Amino acid sequence: MTAPGKPGKDVDKRERIVKRIARELRDGFYVNLGIGMPTLIANYVPRGIEVILQSENGMLGIGPYPVEGQEDCDLINAGKETVSEMAGTSYFSSADSFAMIRGGHIDLSVLGAMEVDESGSLANWMIPGKMVKGMGGAMDLVASARRVVVAMEHTTRDGVPKILKKCTLPLTGVKVVDTIVTEMAYIRVTKDGLVLEEVASGLTAEDVQRATEARLILSPHLKEMES
Amino acid sequence: MNKVVANADEAIRDVFDGAVIMIGGFGLCGMPENLIRALTRKGTKNLTTISNNVGVDGVGNGLLLAAGQIVHHIGTYVGENKLLEEMVLKGTIKLDLVPQGTFSERIRAGGAGIPAFFTPTGVGTIVADGKETREFDGRTYLMERGLKADFAFVKAWKGDAQGNLVYRKTARNFNPMMATAAKVTIAEVEHLVEVGELDGDSIHTPSVYVKRIFVGELYEKRIERRTVRKHA
Numbered sequence: 317m318t319a320p321g322k323p324g325k326d327v328d329k330r331e332r333i334v335k336r337i338a339r340e341l342r343d344g345f346y347v348n349l350g351i352g353m354p355t356l357i358a359n360y361v362p363r364g365i366e367v368i369l370q371s372e373n374g375m376l377g378i379g380p381y382p383v384e385g386q387e388d389c390d391l392i393n394a395g396k397e398t399v400s401e402m403a404g405t406s407y408f409s410s411a412d413s414f415a416m417i418r419g420g421h422i423d424l425s426v427l428g429a430m431e432v433d434e435s436g437s438l439a440n441w442m443i444p445g446k447m448v449k450g451m452g453g454a455m456d457l458v459a460s461a462r463r464v465v466v467a468m469e470h471t472t473r474d475g476v477p478k479i480l481k482k483c484t485l486p487l488t489g490v491k492v493v494d495t496i497v498t499e500m501a502y503i504r505v506t507k508d509g510l511v512l513e514e515v516a517s518g519l520t521a522e523d524v525q526r527a528t529e530a531r532l533i534l535s536p537h538l539k540e541m542e543s
Numbered sequence: 544m545n546k547v548v549a550n551a552d553e554a555i556r557d558v559f560d561g562a563v564i565m566i567g568g569f570g571l572c573g574m575p576e577n578l579i580r581a582l583t584r585k586g587t588k589n590l591t592t593i594s595n596n597v598g599v600d601g602v603g604n605g606l607l608l609a610a611g612q613i614v615h616h617i618g619t620y621v622g623e624n625k626l627l628e629e630m631v632l633k634g635t636i637k638l639d640l641v642p643q644g645t646f647s648e649r650i651r652a653g654g655a656g657i658p659a660f661f662t663p664t665g666v667g668t669i670v671a672d673g674k675e676t677r678e679f680d681g682r683t684y685l686m687e688r689g690l691k692a693d694f695a696f697v698k699a700w701k702g703d704a705q706g707n708l709v710y711r712k713t714a715r716n717f718n719p720m721m722a723t724a725a726k727v728t729i730a731e732v733e734h735l736v737e738v739g740e741l742d743g744d745s746i747h748t749p750s751v752y753v754k755r756i757f758v759g760e761l762y763e764k765r766i767e768r769r770t771v772r773k774h775a
């Protein structure tokens with residue numbers, strides 16, 4: 317798979333984020349990757365690890381994009397992109413798919429966010445009066461996946477923090493995020509607040525704090541972000 | 544028993560102004576495109592549509608929207624449809640956005656005689672506004688209602704004259720639940736086979752749910768996002 321076309325710098329940022337999240341994958345995980353950047357994580361699954369990708373439109377075992385000429389309009393992922401099958405792929409209805417999600421059978425859900433706050437609440441589905449897109453399956457995924465990881469750029473394009481004391485947009489879920497990964501940092505959500513665990517190479521904890529509205533707690537094990 | 548009708552126009556002969564219609568498909572994948580086109584031709588108005596998406600601009604349910612036939616839509620994601628977004632922001636259409644798992648379970652429940660159920664999805668969000676909550680085993684859940692419709696339009700890969708249906712790959716999506724949740728379920732299929740030809744262990748929608756069935760006249764089978772790789 318290849319990244320949707322965004323010029324140089326953004327691609328670097330995105331690659332750093334998805335590579336770091338790929339390191340969270342464990343052998344045997346069933347994983348739901350959200351639309352957009354999280355989908356790219358499939359390109360960086362570490363060697364020797366087998367994960368099965370779930371798509372909420374009713375498929376377990378998503379394969380790579382098809383070879384040209386093999387596209388099948390009946391075979392798409394949740395981003396409505398044409399995909400292929402793997403050995404062992406299964407198909408099911410949307411009700412079965414969300415029973416799988418709601419029932420806590422998905423080990424890891426990765427999705428984007430417009431805002432996340434220090435309690436682990438996130439917003440990613442609407443901007444009142446401006447944008448109406450809908451929540452799709454995001455509310456179900458964040459409510460019930462065993463672990464929820466947010467993949468997003470640390471600030472807006474204008475440099476405004478997206479990691480806030482309290483979300484301002486309509487929420488997707490309350491206190492649901494476990495980990496936030498940005499191009500600047502790896503942050504763990506705890507009941508005491510946001511713990512800064514890793515900082516990207518070339519940056520300091522102060523740099524990350526300046527780009528973050530919420531107060532960051534420095535981890536006793538603070539280290540450089542692995543990629 | 545023979546539920547076969549000649550075509551989409553005959554299949555929707557009794558769809559009335561103000562009807563509530565479930566329409567299968569995830570985006571354009573697995574949507575009953577012939578029934579949608581027939582409904583556009585018929586020009587039925589004041590419809591409430593229950594469908595994950597509203598197609599894309601000018602395709603699928605987007606045709607019904609552009610023709611001004613829909614007054615109320617219940618779905619989960621409308622990001623592919625600029626016209627709908629404009630209509631919602633202007634207030635010319637009523638839109639209920641429902642989390643996708645809640646949406647599919649509401650339809651499943653509607654068809655299964657379950658009037659309401661509790662789900663953890665949406666607790667603490669605007670989706671929960673005005674809804675009853677209850678605690679079970681220390682966690683808060685939201686009460687959601689089953690959904691039913693006057694008609695369900697579904698698309699299957701194969702079907703027989705009794706109305707047994709088999710879907711193909713991810714074109715299954717919402718079609719099986721919708722088939723159970725309407726007073727009149729109409730199935731369009733790519734292949735109509737002899738009764739007995741479908742393996743009873745592999746039938747996805749048993750015939751009891753389907754009132755009418757026909758072979759779709761034209762399958763454009765549009766792909767929304769064609770993504771490919773260069774090498775095998």
